[in-house]
Amino acid sequence: MVEEGRSSKKRKRAMRRGADKNQDIVVSGSSDATKSQRLSISSSFLDKMRARLSGGHFRMLNEKLYTCTGEEALSYFKEDQVLFDVYHTGYQEQMSHWPELPVNLIIKWLKEHDPSFMVADFGCGDARLAKNVKNKVFSFDLVSKDPSVVACDMSKTPLDSSSVDVAVFCLSLMGINYESYLAEAQRVLKPRGWLLIAEVKSRFDPSNGGADPKKFIKAVCELGFVSALKDFSNKMFILLYFKKKDEKISTGKAIDWPQLKPCLYKRR
Numbered sequence: 001m002v003e004e005g006r007s008s009k010k011r012k013r014a015m016r017r018g019a020d021k022n023q024d025i026v027v028s029g030s031s032d033a034t035k036s037q038r039l040s041i042s043s044s045f046l047d048k049m050r051a052r053l054s055g056g057h058f059r060m061l062n063e064k065l066y067t068c069t070g071e072e073a074l075s076y077f078k079e080d081q082v083l084f085d086v087y088h089t090g091y092q093e094q095m096s097h098w099p100e101l102p103v104n105l106i107i108k109w110l111k112e113h114d115p116s117f118m119v120a121d122f123g124c125g126d127a128r129l130a131k132n133v134k135n136k137v138f139s140f141d142l143v144s145k146d147p148s149v150v151a152c153d154m155s156k157t158p159l160d161s162s163s164v165d166v167a168v169f170c171l172s173l174m175g176i177n178y179e180s181y182l183a184e185a186q187r188v189l190k191p192r193g194w195l196l197i198a199e200v201k202s203r204f205d206p207s208n209g210g211a212d213p214k215k216f217i218k219a220v221c222e223l224g225f226v227s228a229l230k231d232f233s234n235k236m237f238i239l240l241y242f243k244k245k246d247e248k249i250s251t252g253k254a255i256d257w258p259q260l261k262p263c264l265y266k267r268r
Helices: 002-066 070-079 082-095 102-111 178-188 213-224
Strands: 118-122 136-141 149-151 164-170 189-200 225-231 237-244
Touching: 002 070, 002 082, 070 082, 102 164, 102 189, 102 237, 118 178, 164 178, 178 189, 178 213, 213 225, 213 237
Parallel strands: 118 136, 118 164, 136 149, 164 189
Antiparallel strands: 189 237, 225 237
16 A cells, blocks of 8 residues: 555656656747747838838839939930849739739730731830730840840931831830830831820829820821820720821921920829
8 A cells, every 4th residue: 555655656746847847848939920920020020111112212203203204214324234133023913003004005006917017016015015926126225135125315216217017005104205205106106107105194194184186196196197096995004096198297396395294103
């Protein structure tokens, strides 16, 4: 009986030691979980801060592009091409919120027309247009991040006069001298060539500081085009289609170009 009592006490002490050891493990595991949670929260916070900083840089660059000339913008990005990456990363993030992208409608339009049409894409970005059609596309932007893209001021492209069938401006009439980009498009287009313009709708909302679309269309026509189609059906952007006139235009008459409202993005 004495031995049995001693044995029973030993078993109880062993059980208590095991329980204490298990408790230590639980506490240690809980500590590791808390640490992991803290790291996760910290990482999430840093990601949010990086996104805010990146968004701030994008908004700054975006405003600059809308308030300077094409030549100034070209010089700006030549000094630091990383800024171009920052801008386009922010641009893509903004576009991700749009239910439909105008470049996709332009791609669809080209696929419905002659695949032999030569195309000039003014402000091509990531050259999405060229990558999605069979047409020969000359892609231009301020910085070349792809061998197919030519870096230049869009008012001074290396194209020959009357050499392309379609000129595209997809959300790219950004400089304060945007009319010089359109004049360049008029120069490089063949007679009866197409000019396709997609722009943010708010830029053509007179009730909110935007340009009168009728005045803009009239100015483009005075440059040497005929208005072929106007599409205001989309909530985010407008599409304007023009055809170049056969006859040469008189260069003596000054055209009254409306000021296009800058498209400035708000902090989200």
